[in-house]
Amino acid sequence: MAGLRGEAGVVGFAEYKNERRYTGPRKFTIEQWADLAKLALDDAGLSARDINGIVCSDIRESGMFTPATIVEYLGQPVNFAERIDLGGATSVGMIWRAAAAIELGICDVVVCAAPARPIPSNPNSRPIDPRRYFGASSVEWGSPQAEFDIPYGNVAQNCGYAMIAQRYASQFGYDPSAMAKIVVHQRANAAANPNAAFFGQPVTVEDVLASKMIADPLHMLEIVMPVAGGSAVVVASREVARRCKHRPAWVTGFGEHLTIKTPTYARDLVHTPVGPASREAFAMAGVKPKDVDAVQLYDCYTITVLLTLEDAGFCGKGEGMHFVNDHDFTTAGDFPMNTHGGQLGAGQAGLAGGMSHPLEAVRQIMGRAGDLQLGQCDTVYVSGTGGVMSEQAALILRGD
Amino acid sequence: MDFEAPLPTPTPTSAPFWAGLKDGVFRMQKCNDCGGWVFYPRNRCSHCLSDALSWHEVSGEGTLYTYTIARQPTSPHFAREVPQRLAVVELDEGVRVTTTLVDVADADIRIGMRVKPVYEPASDDITLLRYRPA
Numbered sequence: 001m002a003g004l005r006g007e008a009g010v011v012g013f014a015e016y017k018n019e020r021r022y023t024g025p026r027k028f029t030i031e032q033w034a035d036l037a038k039l040a041l042d043d044a045g046l047s048a049r050d051i052n053g054i055v056c057s058d059i060r061e062s063g064m065f066t067p068a069t070i071v072e073y074l075g076q077p078v079n080f081a082e083r084i085d086l087g088g089a090t091s092v093g094m095i096w097r098a099a100a101a102i103e104l105g106i107c108d109v110v111v112c113a114a115p116a117r118p119i120p121s122n123p124n125s126r127p128i129d130p131r132r133y134f135g136a137s138s139v140e141w142g143s144p145q146a147e148f149d150i151p152y153g154n155v156a157q158n159c160g161y162a163m164i165a166q167r168y169a170s171q172f173g174y175d176p177s178a179m180a181k182i183v184v185h186q187r188a189n190a191a192a193n194p195n196a197a198f199f200g201q202p203v204t205v206e207d208v209l210a211s212k213m214i215a216d217p218l219h220m221l222e223i224v225m226p227v228a229g230g231s232a233v234v235v236a237s238r239e240v241a242r243r244c245k246h247r248p249a250w251v252t253g254f255g256e257h258l259t260i261k262t263p264t265y266a267r268d269l270v271h272t273p274v275g276p277a278s279r280e281a282f283a284m285a286g287v288k289p290k291d292v293d294a295v296q297l298y299d300c301y302t303i304t305v306l307l308t309l310e311d312a313g314f315c316g317k318g319e320g321m322h323f324v325n326d327h328d329f330t331t332a333g334d335f336p337m338n339t340h341g342g343q344l345g346a347g348q349a350g351l352a353g354g355m356s357h358p359l360e361a362v363r364q365i366m367g368r369a370g371d372l373q374l375g376q377c378d379t380v381y382v383s384g385t386g387g388v389m390s391e392q393a394a395l396i397l398r399g400d
Numbered sequence: 401m402d403f404e405a406p407l408p409t410p411t412p413t414s415a416p417f418w419a420g421l422k423d424g425v426f427r428m429q430k431c432n433d434c435g436g437w438v439f440y441p442r443n444r445c446s447h448c449l450s451d452a453l454s455w456h457e458v459s460g461e462g463t464l465y466t467y468t469i470a471r472q473p474t475s476p477h478f479a480r481e482v483p484q485r486l487a488v489v490e491l492d493e494g495v496r497v498t499t500t501l502v503d504v505a506d507a508d509i510r511i512g513m514r515v516k517p518v519y520e521p522a523s524d525d526i527t528l529l530r531y532r533p534a
Binding site: 134135139142144146148149150151153154155156159162163164165166167170212213215216263265269 | 403405406407408409410411414440465466467468469470471472473474475476477478481484486487488496498499500511512522526528
């Protein structure tokens with residue numbers, strides 16, 4: 001089949017610590033971009049002049065021409081520049097695009113960054129834009145959401161994910177303790193991750209079920225904690241990788257699938273786009289779900305994890321609750337999942353939340369995960385989820 | 401800061417739908433080429449991209465596809481509506497609509513139950529589409 005040959009891989013990374021209250025010096029998004037790029041290049045053993053591609057998302061300082069703005073700021077001309085708009089799937093989307101561009105021969109060193117620390121307060125204070133209260137939901141005139149969803153209060157993410165969970169429950173049943181176990185095991189991993197927001201703070205099933213109900217059936221601890229942070233990776237060709245410091249994590253398979261923006265309009269709410277994306281990724285890489293040593297699943301909510309386990313093929317449709325009850329997701333377990341704690345344990349640093357999954361896969365493959373290091377980790381499945389299960393992507397990363 | 405719940409502004413494409421709600425009627429587009437029902441209103445069919453769409457009166461009735469009860473407001477604009485009984489209804493034509501449930505006790509809400517439209521005036525121009533058990 002067509003696809004990647006595994007000739008490009010992640011060779012270095014940088015990660016700001018996730019912090020619930022960031023009190024350090026404030027920098028603009030574009031300054032954080034430059035910092036993270038430099039840190040990731042240093043980590044790889046490459047220099048600024050090696051950069052010939054970038055993949056970014058939005059930056060606060062420029063609404064348009066974002067890649068050119070970043071390239072100019074870095075002072076490094078490039079042959080390849082992309083701006084990705086896939087919400088939580090942005091980082092996975094960045095990495096496969098970087099790998100594809102490298103395999104096409106357009107470039108050989110691509111920096112992908114997702115800065116997410118607060119920026120300086122503007123001394124020329126401006127009135128708050130009322131649109132900010134609608135998050136990713138668009139209130140622009142002519143937007144379908146503005147007309148048919150927002151007026152009913154269907155705004156932002158919680159209610160959409162809650163309605164997916166309720167629909168799932170009506171079709172397949174629901175075990176709140178199994179959902180809580182996902183959080184408990186990820187928090188156990190996070191408890192040993194010094195970069196995690198919940199470092200040293202494990203929870204129990206009882207804690208999760210006793211936390212406030214936000215939108216039935218989702219409890220507060222089943223929903224990510226927003227934090228400050230940021231991260232970057234360097235993707236390079238096999239030739240460049242030879243002179244880098246670490247074991248490369250080759251991008252051997254990817255898939256991406258988009259269906260809807262608002263879940264009301266999904267054809268089938270309980271079969272999510274990560275299914276087709278994952279089948280493509282596995283087929284391209286020539287591996288099967290049973291072949292992976294770890295999974296790093298996008299986890300904005302517990303229901304996201306459950307549906308990804310099913311739709312990516314780790315268990316059958318409707319079997320997710322049993323699968324969760326039957327497996328141990330900690331780094332000591334039989335099915336290591338979100339070994340950094342995931343976003344439920346480490347926090348969600350904006351779009352860098354979705355970088356945390358590929359980054360953790362890379363860290364495990366490189367053998368740099370410290371107390372969280374798995375004994376053997378050569379093949380990792382990674383997913384990214386944007387919107388309300390609306391746009392999803394998957395990667396298979398492998399070490400030689 | 402004014403946190404009035406935002407009302408829709410009809411577009412040239414959707415105006416017949418909103419005018420219908422004001423009159424207590426659910427009007428939906430149907431494709432003259434492929435026969436598919438289209439919701440929300442569009443300028444082209446969401447099944448085959450034909451622009452041969454015509455408006456038809458339908459019952460607006462259907463079944464509850466899913467719902468949640470939001471205990472925290474989904475945005476500050478809906479603080480007065482908490483708990484918000486947010487729902488998705490699958491109409492008998494097969495399309496789904498975003499709505500909220502009214503005139504029902506939380507304990508009586510069942511996915512799959514029959515529901516019917518409640519045309520609720522929200523302003524002089526706009527009537528919103530709520531749902532209640534049939």
